Amino acid sequence: MITGYNTDVRHGNRVYHVQTEDKGLTNPKVETLIYVGGEILDSYRSAYEDLLVKGKLEEGTLQARMDEQHKSIIRDIKAGKYDATPPDEVEKEAFNDRPLDQAILEFLQREGDVDTLEVVLDQPMKPIFGEAFPLKFKVRLSRSQAPVVAAEVTVKLVSSLKKAVVLEAGKTDGQGVYAAEVKIPPSQPGQCALLVTCAGEQGMDEVKALIRG
Numbered sequence: 001m002i003t004g005y006n007t008d009v010r011h012g013n014r015v016y017h018v019q020t021e022d023k024g025l026t027n028p029k030v031e032t033l034i035y036v037g038g039e040i041l042d043s044y045r046s047a048y049e050d051l052l053v054k055g056k057l058e059e060g061t062l063q064a065r066m067d068e069q070h071k072s073i074i075r076d077i078k079a080g081k082y083d084a085t086p087p088d089e090v091e092k093e094a095f096n097d098r099p100l101d102q103a104i105l106e107f108l109q110r111e112g113d114v115d116t117l118e119v120v121l122d123q124p125m126k127p128i129f130g131e132a133f134p135l136k137f138k139v140r141l142s143r144s145q146a147p148v149v150a151a152e153v154t155v156k157l158v159s160s161l162k163k164a165v166v167l168e169a170g171k172t173d174g175q176g177v178y179a180a181e182v183k184i185p186p187s188q189p190g191q192c193a194l195l196v197t198c199a200g201e202q203g204m205d206e207v208k209a210l211i212r213g
Helices: 061-078 087-094 100-111
Strands: 005-011 014-022 029-036 039-047 117-121 132-141 152-159 165-171 177-183 192-200 203-210
Touching (some): 029 061, 039 061, 117 192, 152 177
Antiparallel strands (some): 029 039
16 A cells, blocks of 8 residues: 555635545555545545556556546646535535435535445456456445445446447345456457446445456
8 A cells, every 4th residue: 555645725715635545455446535624525536457467566656646636636626626615506406306315425425424335346357358357346335344235236348439338237246246257349449448337325436447458
């Protein structure tokens, strides 16, 4: 696990604390949390399986990824992305078309008071064009570590030149585990990646890996 970053950013009349850290090779993601007044305002997670070589990291690659993500969030803050929402806009958001339980869940997630869903891989994803890819991961809650049963799973091929294609879909089992053999199509033009999305009552998480030739 690589040492993370902590930066205080003053913008307008607020001070934002930005924290970026590596979640470790067993859950290869870079997580950035934005705090205001000691409370979580927003969070961002990105997978880095594409940086792993035989389960190990090449020196400096993850540090550079973390650095760029951390700086990107700071740029967003300075650009006004997290400026305080005017009261009338807050009221509009509260009475939009989202179901009430979804709106409440999103609010609690922003406040950091809820156990959110996360995908934990057994091993880094390394899909190859034209080959069957054994996919297995566990879906659990981030705080309690309890398994998430019957979570909706979708596996897609996403491309920089074509529309996304669903390769597999299903649900996690009684232990919160999802296992399938995904058939990767032959090589295609453009940059392609395997995108795994998992959703449940506790939220949504996704992991992505570039498909190699």
